[in-house]
Amino acid sequence: MKLWKTLLAAAVLAVATATSAFAARTDLVIGIPLEPPHLDPTAGAAAAIREVTYANVFEGLTRIGPNGEVLPDLAESWTISDDGKVYTFKLHSGVKFHDGADFSAEDVKFSLDRARAENSVNAQKQLFAAIDKVDVVDPATVKVTLTHPQGSFLYNMGWGDAVIVSPKSADTNKEKPVGTGPFKFGNWAKGSSITLLKSDHYWGAPVFLEKVEFRIVPDAAAAVPALLSGDIQAFPFFDPDSVSQVKDDPRFKVVVGATEGETILSINNKKPPFDKLQVRQAISYALDRKAIIDGASAGLGLPIGSHMSPANKYYVDLTGRYPHDVAKAKELLKEAGLENGFKATLKLPPTTYARLGGEIIASQLRDVGINLEIIPVEWAQWLDQVFTKKDYDLTIVSHTEPNDIDIYSRKDYYFNYANPAFNKVIADLELTSDEAKRKELYAQAQKILADDAVVGFLYELPKVGVWDAKLLGLWESAPIPANDLTKVKWSE
Amino acid sequence: MTAYLLKRLAISLATLVLASIVVFAVLEILPGDPARLMLGMNASADQVELLRNQMGLNAPLLLRYLHWVGGLLSLDFGRSYTYSVPVIDLVRERLAVSLPLALIALALSTVIAIPVGLFSASRRGRAGDTISMGAAQLGVAVPNFWFALMLIYVFAVWLRLVPAGGFPGWSPGIWPALKSLLLPAVALALPQAAILARVTRSALIEVLNEDYIRTARAKGLPYRAVLWRHALRNAMIPVLTILGLQFAFLLAGTIIIENVFYLPGLGRLVFQAITQRDLIVVESVVMLLVAAVIAVNLVVDLSYAVVDPRLRGRQ
Numbered sequence: 001m002k003l004w005k006t007l008l009a010a011a012v013l014a015v016a017t018a019t020s021a022f023a024a025r026t027d028l029v030i031g032i033p034l035e036p037p038h039l040d041p042t043a044g045a046a047a048a049i050r051e052v053t054y055a056n057v058f059e060g061l062t063r064i065g066p067n068g069e070v071l072p073d074l075a076e077s078w079t080i081s082d083d084g085k086v087y088t089f090k091l092h093s094g095v096k097f098h099d100g101a102d103f104s105a106e107d108v109k110f111s112l113d114r115a116r117a118e119n120s121v122n123a124q125k126q127l128f129a130a131i132d133k134v135d136v137v138d139p140a141t142v143k144v145t146l147t148h149p150q151g152s153f154l155y156n157m158g159w160g161d162a163v164i165v166s167p168k169s170a171d172t173n174k175e176k177p178v179g180t181g182p183f184k185f186g187n188w189a190k191g192s193s194i195t196l197l198k199s200d201h202y203w204g205a206p207v208f209l210e211k212v213e214f215r216i217v218p219d220a221a222a223a224v225p226a227l228l229s230g231d232i233q234a235f236p237f238f239d240p241d242s243v244s245q246v247k248d249d250p251r252f253k254v255v256v257g258a259t260e261g262e263t264i265l266s267i268n269n270k271k272p273p274f275d276k277l278q279v280r281q282a283i284s285y286a287l288d289r290k291a292i293i294d295g296a297s298a299g300l301g302l303p304i305g306s307h308m309s310p311a312n313k314y315y316v317d318l319t320g321r322y323p324h325d326v327a328k329a330k331e332l333l334k335e336a337g338l339e340n341g342f343k344a345t346l347k348l349p350p351t352t353y354a355r356l357g358g359e360i361i362a363s364q365l366r367d368v369g370i371n372l373e374i375i376p377v378e379w380a381q382w383l384d385q386v387f388t389k390k391d392y393d394l395t396i397v398s399h400t401e402p403n404d405i406d407i408y409s410r411k412d413y414y415f416n417y418a419n420p421a422f423n424k425v426i427a428d429l430e431l432t433s434d435e436a437k438r439k440e441l442y443a444q445a446q447k448i449l450a451d452d453a454v455v456g457f458l459y460e461l462p463k464v465g466v467w468d469a470k471l472l473g474l475w476e477s478a479p480i481p482a483n484d485l486t487k488v489k490w491s492e
Numbered sequence: 493m494t495a496y497l498l499k500r501l502a503i504s505l506a507t508l509v510l511a512s513i514v515v516f517a518v519l520e521i522l523p524g525d526p527a528r529l530m531l532g533m534n535a536s537a538d539q540v541e542l543l544r545n546q547m548g549l550n551a552p553l554l555l556r557y558l559h560w561v562g563g564l565l566s567l568d569f570g571r572s573y574t575y576s577v578p579v580i581d582l583v584r585e586r587l588a589v590s591l592p593l594a595l596i597a598l599a600l601s602t603v604i605a606i607p608v609g610l611f612s613a614s615r616r617g618r619a620g621d622t623i624s625m626g627a628a629q630l631g632v633a634v635p636n637f638w639f640a641l642m643l644i645y646v647f648a649v650w651l652r653l654v655p656a657g658g659f660p661g662w663s664p665g666i667w668p669a670l671k672s673l674l675l676p677a678v679a680l681a682l683p684q685a686a687i688l689a690r691v692t693r694s695a696l697i698e699v700l701n702e703d704y705i706r707t708a709r710a711k712g713l714p715y716r717a718v719l720w721r722h723a724l725r726n727a728m729i730p731v732l733t734i735l736g737l738q739f740a741f742l743l744a745g746t747i748i749i750e751n752v753f754y755l756p757g758l759g760r761l762v763f764q765a766i767t768q769r770d771l772i773v774v775e776s777v778v779m780l781l782v783a784a785v786i787a788v789n790l791v792v793d794l795s796y797a798v799v800d801p802r803l804r805g806r807q
Binding site: 035037038044045046119120121123124125126174175189190191192193215216217218219221222225226228229230231378379380381383384385387388399401404412 | 524
C-alpha cells in the first residue's frame with residue numbers, strides 16, 4: 001500500500017515536471033516609451049497607436065511584412081485590371097470581429113468610404129485619394145476602382161490607417177478597439193499599461209501568446225532596471241545610449257535594425273541665403289555624418305545621401321555626393337558672396353537625436369563660418385512654428401513615414417522647395433505600376449534631391465530593440481511603426 | 493472665528509477666479525495646435541481645420557472661457573482632447589495613485605523628521621546633532637531621481653523584493669499596489685524629511701531659548717517633559733506650514749519620481765497633457781490643484797488655532 005502511494009506520487013511529480021518543461025511561457029510584457037492617445041489607428045497619427053494595434057488587433061486588406069514587403073491579409077488574393085485601375089479583392093471567409101460580428105465585403109466598403117469621406121479625420125487621407133468608388137460584388141469579393149492607375153495602391157492598403165473596421169464598433173474603437181486580428185483588447189489602465197488577450201476565434205494561423213501587456217515606460221533610465229529585474233521582457237524601441245548597459249549580458253539580445261525615419265537637417269529653401277544652391281551645398285559639404293551618428297545616436301544608424309532608407313528596395317547610395325570637405329564648403333560660400341560667413345537659427349525639437357545632433361552640427365557649421373543660434377522648442381511648438389508657419393532657418397527632424405519622398409513635391413510643405421522636374425518624377429511614379437520603371441523613377445527622384453541639396457541628409461534612424469534572449473519572432477526592423485506579435489513565442 | 497472663516501473663504505474664492513483667468517490665458521498664448529498634434533505631419537491644412545471645428549477650438553475666446561468656467565461650476569470638467577474621455581475620470585484614476593503615494597510619503601517624512609529634529613535640537617552642537625544634520629544636508633542635496641535609481645537597483649534588481657516600477661492598480665489587491673508605491677514613497681519622503689528635520693530643529697532651538705522654557709525647567713519639570721509639552725507644541729507652526737506645502741508638492745510635483753517608477757500619477761498626466769496640448773485637461777487639473785492647495789492652506793491655518801489656543805480668540 002505504501003509503495004503504491006509512493007509510486008503514484010512519483011508518477012504525478014514526473015508528469016507535472018514534464019508538462020512544465022514542455023509548456024513554454026505564453027505571457028509577455030513589452031515596454032513602450034509613449035502612451036498612445038487612443039487605440040484607433042484610423043483617427044490619429046501617433047506611432048504608439050500602431051505599435052499596439054497593428055497586425056495584433058486590426059488587419060487590413062493587405063499588410064506590410066517585417067522587411068517592408070506587401071503581404072495578403074484579409075484579402076487572400078486580388079486581380080488587377082489591364083488598365084491598372086480596377087482592383088478586385090477576394091476576401092477570406094469565416095472571419096469574425098472580436099465582438100462576434102461577421103466580417104464581409106460590406107465592412108471593407110464601409111472602412112474605405114469612411115476613411116476618404118469629406119469629414120474624415122484620418123491622418124493619412126492621401127492614401128485613399130486615388131479611390132473613385134468601392135463596390136461590393138458579393139460578401140467575399142470587393143472591387144475598388146481608382147481614378148488613375150496607382151503603383152503604390154496595394155502598399156497603401158497595408159498601412160495602419162487603412163485597417164478594416166466594423167460599422168458597429170467604429171465609433172468606439174478609440175477606447176475599446178474591435179478588429180479581426182489574433183489579439184483582442186483586454187484592458188487599458190491609463191498611464192500605466194494596455195493588455196491584449198488571444199482572440200478565441202481567429203481565422204488565420206494561431207498565435208503562441210495568450211496575454212500581452214504593453215507597459216508604458218517613458219524614462220530611458222527606468223528601462224534598464226525594468227529589464228534586469230525581469231518585470232519587462234522586451235523593449236522593441238530602446239534608447240541607443242543605454243544599449244551599452246545590457247549588450248554584454250547573455251540574458252538579453254540587442255537587435256539593431258532599420259526604420260523608415262530619415263533624419264535630416266531641414267532647410268528653409270526660400271529664406272535667404274538658403275535660397276542659393278551654393279549655400280545649401282556648402283552646408284552638405286560641412287556636415288560630417290560619421291561624427292553626427294556617433295554623437296547623436298551612439299554610433300548606430302546608417303548615413304544617407306538622399307531621402308530614402310538604405311533598407312528600402314528603391315534605395316540608391318548617394319552618400320558620396322557631398323563628402324565631408326571644409327575647404328570645398330568655404331569655397332562655395334565664397335562663390336555665393338558669403339566669404340565672411342553668416343548667422344542663422346537652428347530650432348531643435350525635444351528628441352534626443354535632435355538635441356545632441358544639433359550641438360554637433362552647430363559646431364561643424366561654425367568651422368565653415370556659419371554661426372548658428374540654437375533654439376530648443378517643444379514638439380507642439382515645432383509643429384506650430386516650424387512645420388505650419390515655416391518660421392525657421394534650419395531644424396533637425398526625423399521623417400518617419402515610410403516611402404515618403406513625395407513630401408518634397410507637396411505644395412506649401414515646410415521645406416519651401418519647388419522643383420518642377422522633381423514634381424514630374426513624382427507624378428510619373430504615382431501612375432507607374434511596372435517595378436523596373438518605378439525603381440528607375442525613385443532613383444531619379446533621390447538624385448534630384450541630392451543635387452539640389454534641398455536639406456542636409458544625415459542618417460537613417462536605427463531601430464534598437466532589446467529583449468529576453470529566449471524570446472523569438474519580434475521584428476528586427478521597423479518598415480512601418482508596429483510591434484507585430486503574430487509570430488512571437490518563447491523558446492524552450 | 494466665523495468672521496475669520498468667512499474672510500478666508502472669500503479670499504480663497506477670489507484666488508480661484510484669478511487663477512482660472514491666468515491658467516486659461518497662459519494656455520491660449522502657448523504656441524501649438526492640439527488638432528495638428530493629433531493628425532501629425534501628413535495631414536492637410538483643411539483636415540486640421542476640420543478637426544479644430546469638431547473639437548470646438550474655433551469658437552470665440554470669451555465664449556470658450558465662459559463655457560469652461562460654467563462647466564467647472566457644475567462640476568463638469570470637460571472631455572480630454574487626446575483620450576476623449578471625461579477629464580474627471582482621468583483625474584480619479586490618477587488620484588488613486590497620487591493620493592496614497594503622497595500620504596505615505598508625508599507620513600514617512602513626518603515619522604522620520606520630527607524625532608530627528610527633536611534629537612538634534614536637544615543635543616545642539618554635540619556630535620549627534622552634527623551627524624544627523626549632516627545627514628539631513630545630504631538628504632537635501634542628493635537628487636531624488638538618483639536616490640530612486642539606487643533604491644531600484646538594490647531592492648528591485650538585486651534583492652527582487654519589489655517591482656522596479658509600474659502600478660498594478662488596486663483591483664489585484666492592496667498588497668501589490670502598496671508594494672509598488674513603497675520605493676517611490678521612500679524616494680520622495682527622504683528629501684522632504686531632511687527639510688522638515690532642519691525646520692523642526694531650528695524652530696525648537698528658537699523656542700528653547702524662550703524665557704518660559706527656563707521657567708519650566710526652573711520649577712523642576714524634567715527636560716523630556718519640557719521638550720515634548722512646551723517646546724515642541726510651540727515649534728509646531730513652522731513645521732505645519734512646511735507640511736502643508738509639502739503635501740501640495742507631493743500631490744502633483746512628483747513628475748520626476750513618477751517617470752523613474754513609471755507610475756501613472758497626476759504629475760505625469762499634467763506633463764503629458766501639456767506636451768500634447770490637451771488644453772482642457774491641463775486647465776481643469778491645474779484648477780483642481782489650485783483648489784486643493786487653497787484647501788490645504790485653509791486646513792493648515794485652522795490647525796494653527798488647534799495647536800496655539802492664543803490664535804483662536806484673536807480674529
